[in-house]
Amino acid sequence: MSDRIMGIIGLALSGFYLWAASIIPESFMMDAIGPSTFPNIIAAIFGICSIYFIARPDPEPRWPALNRLAEIGFTVVVCLLYAILLPHLGFVISTALAASYMSWRLGGKPLVAVLIGAGISVGIYVCFKLVLGLSLATGPLGF
Numbered sequence: 001m002s003d004r005i006m007g008i009i010g011l012a013l014s015g016f017y018l019w020a021a022s023i024i025p026e027s028f029m030m031d032a033i034g035p036s037t038f039p040n041i042i043a044a045i046f047g048i049c050s051i052y053f054i055a056r057p058d059p060e061p062r063w064p065a066l067n068r069l070a071e072i073g074f075t076v077v078v079c080l081l082y083a084i085l086l087p088h089l090g091f092v093i094s095t096a097l098a099a100s101y102m103s104w105r106l107g108g109k110p111l112v113a114v115l116i117g118a119g120i121s122v123g124i125y126v127c128f129k130l131v132l133g134l135s136l137a138t139g140p141l142g143f
Contacts, residue, residue, distance in 0.1 A: 002061065007053030014047035075105065090139015091129075096121035 021039035063069070082098040089097075100117025104110055125143070128134045 001057070003053045003057030007050045007057070010050030010053065011047055014043045014050055017043040017046065071105065075102070078102070086137045088139075090141065090143065091136040092121050092125050092143055093139050093141070094137070095124060 017039060021036040021043060024036045024039070027035060064072070078098055078101050082094055085097075086094045096117045098117070099120040100114045103116040103120075104113035108116060125136065129136050129143075
């Protein structure tokens with residue numbers, strides 16, 4: 001039953017995405033395929049996958065215990081806080097904090113998780129900012 005419910009929700013979201021793609025304004029600089037082609041393709045794939053879930057659901061899953069669901073919920077909160085704090089703390093600090101928490105929750109010891117979080121943050125910063133030249137949120141320390 002849960003697969004069918006998610007399939008119906010996915011199908012509704014796919015329809016909403018198609019509608020949203022249809023109201024994208026046309027630019028004076030048009031390319032051959034137009035601005036809504038890619039969103040339409042994504043919506044179509046999403047809709048097909050949703051129909052599959054409705055037509056061929058898996059057996060009912062065994063849901064995790066309440067404490068595990070709470071941990072998943074807290075991880076979602078950490079991801080939302082990451083998005084909120086990113087412009088204020090900058091990419092390096094925000095990513096280090098979020099990656100440290102995730103590493104800890106995935107079973108790392110606290111000190112090792114902090115080192116891994118810092119390494120992930122600096123590694124991504126080096127790849128994206130210094131190597132690829134992409135723009136990342138600048139924090140209070142200037143990086």
